[in-house]
Amino acid sequence: MPRLRSNLHFVFLAVAALCPLLDTLLPEQLRFADALRPIFIFALLGLGLNVVTGFTGLLNLGAAGFMAIGGYSYAIATCDIYPFQLGFFGALLMSALTGMTAGILLGLPTLRLRGDYLAIATLGFGEIVQSIIRNLDVITKGTQGINPIPAPILFGYVFQPENYLPWYYLFWSILTVAVVVVSNLERSSVGRRWISVREDELASACMGTDVVRAKMSAFIVGAILCSIAGALWVSYLGSTGEPGNYDFQISIIALCMVIVGGLGSIPGVLLGALVMIGFNSILLTKIAAWINSLSTVSSTNVLASPNNWKYLIFGLALVVMMRFKPEGLLPAGRHYHRRGK
Amino acid sequence: MNDTEVLVQQLITGLCNGMIIALIALGYTLVYGIIELINFAHGDLVMLGAFMALTLVAFFDLNGASSGPAAWVGLASLFVIVPAFCAGVNWLADRLAYRPLRSAPKLSVLVSAIGLSFIFVNLGLFWGGLPLELFGGGNAAAAPKDFPGLIGNTNLLGAGNVQFTYKDLLVVLITLPAMGLLTYWVKFTTMGKAMRAVAQNPTAARLMGINADRVISITFMVGGALGGLASVVYALYNNTIYFQMGYRIGMDAFTAAVLGGIGSLPGAMLGGILIGLVRALTDQYIATMWTNVMVFSILILVIIFRPSGLMGAKVKDKV
Amino acid sequence: MPLFVGNYMRSFYLVLILLSLPLCTLNSSAETIKIVSSLPRTGSSNAQTSSIVNGIKLALSEVGNKIGDYSLSFEDWDDASPERGNWDPSTEAINADKAVKDPDVMIYMGPFNSGASKISMPKLNQAGMLQINPGSTWPGLTKPGIGEPNEPKVYRPSGKITFYRVLPADDIQGSVAAKWSAELGVKKAFIVHDGELYGKGIASVFKKNAAANGFQIAGMEQTDAKASNYRSLAVKIKQSGADLVYFGGTTQSNVGQLIKDLRSSGYTAKIMVPDGCFENAFIDSAGKENLENSTYITFGGIPGEQLVGRGKEFYETYKRTYQSEPEAYASYGYEAGRVAVEVIRRAGKKDRRAILDAAATIKNFEGLLGTWSFDENGDTTLRVMSGNIVKDGKFEFAKLLN
The missing domain is CATH 3.40.50.2300 (Response regulator)
Incomplete structure (x- = not known):
């Protein structure tokens, strides 16, 4: 059933839509649906990165920078200490616009760079954004972060923190829209141009593709998606948190999501987000809670706390996954991958 | 201190820091040059090297009573054992994590490197929890560890305001010969030639009878050994090590490698020293909080105007 | 179903195993x-x-x-x-x-x-x-x-x-620290902080209280906790001629390194830190010889062995x-x-x-x-x-x- 396989992301989304229902059947300790919300947001981030890195083959190590820009724009657009105080969708639009602007500003000079030089330029961009946000405390409140962010109000309904369901379906719908848009883009002429640039830039240029323009369009779409992810993240937290939360680690996690899922594969990104974020926020939390409930005396031995093993398990899982599934869990089937040289 | 003295002092500081960065950057550039992998775990390998050095200090009791020739031998042994250890770890990493992925997509190898970096960091955390006196008895595994000041802080320039201490001298005495040796090795030995051949075209090199896997393994070991050397210098120079220290030094060294032109040995050295100087001068004349912005802005500017870094060869994309 | 064979099977099993590990329920009662x-x-x-x-x-x-x-x-x-x-x-x-x-x-x-x-x-x-x-x-x-x-x-x-x-809260600790500095005869202080909410907050309170306690602020710098060393900052502090360095932050902000670099640059004056550094890890990381009789720590409370x-x-x-x-x-x-x-x-x-x-x-x-x-x-x-x-x-x- 090749149709089903290429539309696997919609299967995932459908299952996700039913998760809260399934959740009510589970005993208290095993409930997980509310912890899926960050996964939706990170899936959106991964989706943006997938357009840039997966479809177009540009290694981007600055996803967190775009996320920060989107998040802070959303915060500035909504928070009552600033003069704007836009509604949810207005603020979302604003963060998409600032994200897009940042994408263009970064892309214009750097998109002509070769392979990994572009990667380091994006890495530098991520670091610069983080430092600037930290230092410009007149606007960004520095390390305090902007908070609290007012809860979204949609069609007169105020989102309450204690009821996760409205949030859940809000994020789910935005992710679904993004998935539809990106999967249509992939099949459009723009998407085919992206993929041709990835597969062979020179051949693509010879066939008449404006390579820099194709790269730029991918960069812009990626920047918008990452910024929206940032905006949702901030609305979910109710605060931007400190600028250090948008550091290189986030970019790395996002990149791992895309590659572990399968570069250039939309269902892969969704699965990658589930595995990478779910591993930490659902699985390890449950295991740690379980182990902690077994022992009554907290030991000072570094090996005794399950949390101290997180990095090791995480790292091993990445290495093993790449060892046995180097193409990712759900590789993009119809495209031919080869080692970049 | 008058203004000139301050400037001279900052130049010395920047140069010494830069040379340590350069030594680590060489590890990135070597590996990148041969398999085009940004080895994200390299900074954390340096961290493991520093923990190995601290363990050896405890083992040889260098901090305690032993002095005279015994202490010198112990100190010298750090410069042998730690690089050997790091070379071994890097060899193992290549064997287990990278070699099986030789024909896999490039980015999968990158994820493996990220995974290894997480593993190294966690091992560093456990290592810091060792029940050794020097490690704080296992109580505070994550806390920064004090690395004893085995190298004196005596000013070699007499009683003046400008300081050039034994520590600074150590950095120069270790890094410069190491860079010289490496350059000689890559340029003039058979293995170095084989390495350059594999870097240029692995398939052609194989056809010429070069065992590419072995060459890559050796490259990893040399890169690791340089990282090990850097970790000892780093520990003796800064006197603090902790399990997350690989992040910043790795980032700096990686930036240095790219700044100089990734794949180019003199480029990595130049890039490292440049970053050290930019850091020191920004700290002094602008503000510490803007140092990172400064470093990365210069990086982006340089690669926009010189798309292959300062000393990188102009590479035409292969057709 | 071709969907569930071959490559996919392995991936799905992997995810399935990962997600089903903690299958254990705990009981809770209304009481x-x-x-x-x-x-x-x-x-x-x-x-x-x-x-x-x-x-x-x-x-x-x-x-x-x-x-x-x-x-x-x-x-x-x-x-x-x-x-x-x-x-x-x-x-x-x-x-x-x-x-x-x-x-x-x-x-x-x-x-x-x-x-x-x-x-x-x-x-x-x-x-x-x-x-x-x-x-x-x-x-x-x-x-x-x-x-x-x-x-x-x-x-x-x-x-x-x-x-x-x-x-x-820190408003009390910061002002108490400034007052204590004045009692110690400080004329000029240099403030360093880690930029975190806690560190920067307490450093700002310290700064605000300096003038009222009759001493000057020679400078204020924000450090990067992940830096390898602070030698260039140490030179800058030495040049400023401050007779006390106030650090706003915790042990985890790499203050040990800063103190080491200050001392090795030949700076011998006083150092004051807040309660975020009041743990043994602080002494371990800065080296006791660098702190001896010259380091002052404020704490909102009384150390354990002093309690009555x-x-x-x-x-x-x-x-x-x-x-x-x-x-x-x-x-x-x-x-x-x-x-x-x-x-x-x-x-x-x-x-x-x-x-x-x-x-x-x-x-x-x-x-x-x-x-x-x-x-x-x-x-x-x-x-x-x-x-x-x-x-x-x-x-x-x-x-x-x-």
């Missing part, structure tokens, strides 16, 4: 009151957190984990993540939501970092859940007119006070039970635990509202550091501050500050 703590467990803060959690557990075990018909159950949650190696805003948000959703959870202890408090406070406030805090000291969390203009009411969407803290009466009892019991010296914040963990017990006892029922109302009635509480009450902002009236120095490689109590 159980759950208290949870949300403190950073992953990364550098773990030792301090263990100490706080031990303190809380000690307080709960004193009443046999039982109040009236209710048995108390305590859960120790982590608000840090391995990617960050420090507290993580999303984990803190998840913890707060989880606590709100769990009908058994009556009291939320923590978090430790002020930045994290900003995230959980509004969530818990809306749900009317009592939050007892043993670690966050940013004044704006409770006190109007010190932080942002909209603080603290933005954290209280319900208009009620739900956040109570058992330790003095009930405090001394706690110190002894702690050492006996856990076979280790309590870290600085352990006593606040214990104090928070005792407040929780008292609040539940006064409320007498398993009801968030009743328990919240009971917290406001805590007055003249017999604590470790003397008798104190919660004021109208939910802050402790306690203002005991101690000054400590490093002597013979150990912290030594120097004097009471106020």
Whole structure:
């Protein structure tokens, strides 16, 4: 059933839509649906990165920078200490616009760079954004972060923190829209141009593709998606948190999501987000809670706390996954991958 | 201190820091040059090297009573054992994590490197929890560890305001010969030639009878050994090590490698020293909080105007 | 189904196995009151957190984990993540939501970092859940007119006070530190901070109080906790001619390195640090020879071995039970635990509202550091501050500050 396989992301989304229902059947300790919300947001981030890195083959190590820009724009657009105080969708639009602007500003000079030089330029961009946000405390409140962010109000309904369901379906719908848009883009002429640039830039240029323009369009779409992810993240937290939360680690996690899922594969990104974020926020939390409930005396031995093993398990899982599934869990089937040289 | 003295002092500081960065950057550039992998775990390998050095200090009791020739031998042994250890770890990493992925997509190898970096960091955390006196008895595994000041802080320039201490001298005495040796090795030995051949075209090199896997393994070991050397210098120079220290030094060294032109040995050295100087001068004349912005802005500017870094060869994309 | 064969099968199994590991259910009864703590467990803060959690557990075990018909159950949650190696805003948000959703959870202890408090406070406030805090000291969390203009009411969407803290805020500590500096004869101070909410906050208070205490500020710099060294900053400080360096931040902000670099650049003057550095890891990381008789530490409270009466009892019991010296914040963990017990006892029922109302009635509480009450902002009236120095490689109590 090749149709089903290429539309696997919609299967995932459908299952996700039913998760809260399934959740009510589970005993208290095993409930997980509310912890899926960050996964939706990170899936959106991964989706943006997938357009840039997966479809177009540009290694981007600055996803967190775009996320920060989107998040802070959303915060500035909504928070009552600033003069704007836009509604949810207005603020979302604003963060998409600032994200897009940042994408263009970064892309214009750097998109002509070769392979990994572009990667380091994006890495530098991520670091610069983080430092600037930290230092410009007149606007960004520095390390305090902007908070609290007012809860979204949609069609007169105020989102309450204690009821996760409205949030859940809000994020789910935005992710679904993004998935539809990106999967249509992939099949459009723009998407085919992206993929041709990835597969062979020179051949693509010879066939008449404006390579820099194709790269730029991918960069812009990626920047918008990452910024929206940032905006949702901030609305979910109710605060931007400190600028250090948008550091290189986030970019790395996002990149791992895309590659572990399968570069250039939309269902892969969704699965990658589930595995990478779910591993930490659902699985390890449950295991740690379980182990902690077994022992009554907290030991000072570094090996005794399950949390101290997180990095090791995480790292091993990445290495093993790449060892046995180097193409990712759900590789993009119809495209031919080869080692970049 | 008058203004000139301050400037001279900052130049010395920047140069010494830069040379340590350069030594680590060489590890990135070597590996990148041969398999085009940004080895994200390299900074954390340096961290493991520093923990190995601290363990050896405890083992040889260098901090305690032993002095005279015994202490010198112990100190010298750090410069042998730690690089050997790091070379071994890097060899193992290549064997287990990278070699099986030789024909896999490039980015999968990158994820493996990220995974290894997480593993190294966690091992560093456990290592810091060792029940050794020097490690704080296992109580505070994550806390920064004090690395004893085995190298004196005596000013070699007499009683003046400008300081050039034994520590600074150590950095120069270790890094410069190491860079010289490496350059000689890559340029003039058979293995170095084989390495350059594999870097240029692995398939052609194989056809010429070069065992590419072995060459890559050796490259990893040399890169690791340089990282090990850097970790000892780093520990003796800064006197603090902790399990997350690989992040910043790795980032700096990686930036240095790219700044100089990734794949180019003199480029990595130049890039490292440049970053050290930019850091020191920004700290002094602008503000510490803007140092990172400064470093990365210069990086982006340089690669926009010189798309292959300062000393990188102009590479035409292969057709 | 071709979908589930070959490559896909392996991936699905992998995910399935990953997600099905913790298949174990725990029982909870209607008679159980759950208290949870949300403190950073992953990364550098773990030792301090263990100490706080031990303190809380000690307080709960004193009443046999039982109040009236209710048995108390305590859960120790982590608000840090391995990617960050420090507290993580999303984990803190998840913890707060989880606590709100769990009908058994009556009291939320923590978090430790002020930045994290900003995230959980509004969530818990809306749900009317009592939050007892043993670690966050940013004044704006409770006190109007010190932080942002909209603080603290933005954290209280319900208009009620739900956040109570058992330790003095940084506005007190920072000003006490400035006063102590003047007493030590300081004429010119250089401020360095780590840019975190806590470090920058306390450094700003110190700066604001300098002029009133008759000394100058030679400069203020923000450091990067991840830097390899601070040699160039040390040169700059030396050049400024300051006779005291005030550091705003915690041990985890690499202050040990800064002190080493100051000393190795030949700078011999005084160094003052706040309670975020009041742990043995600080002495270990800076090297005791660099601190000896020249380092001053302020702490909102009194070190364990200096406590008298009930405090001394706690110190002894702690050492006996856990076979280790309590870290600085352990006593606040214990104090928070005792407040929780008292609040539940006064409320007498398993009801968030009743328990919240009971917290406001805590007055003249017999604590470790003397008798104190919660004021109208939910802050402790306690203002005991101690000054400590490093002597013979150990912290030594120097004097009471106020």
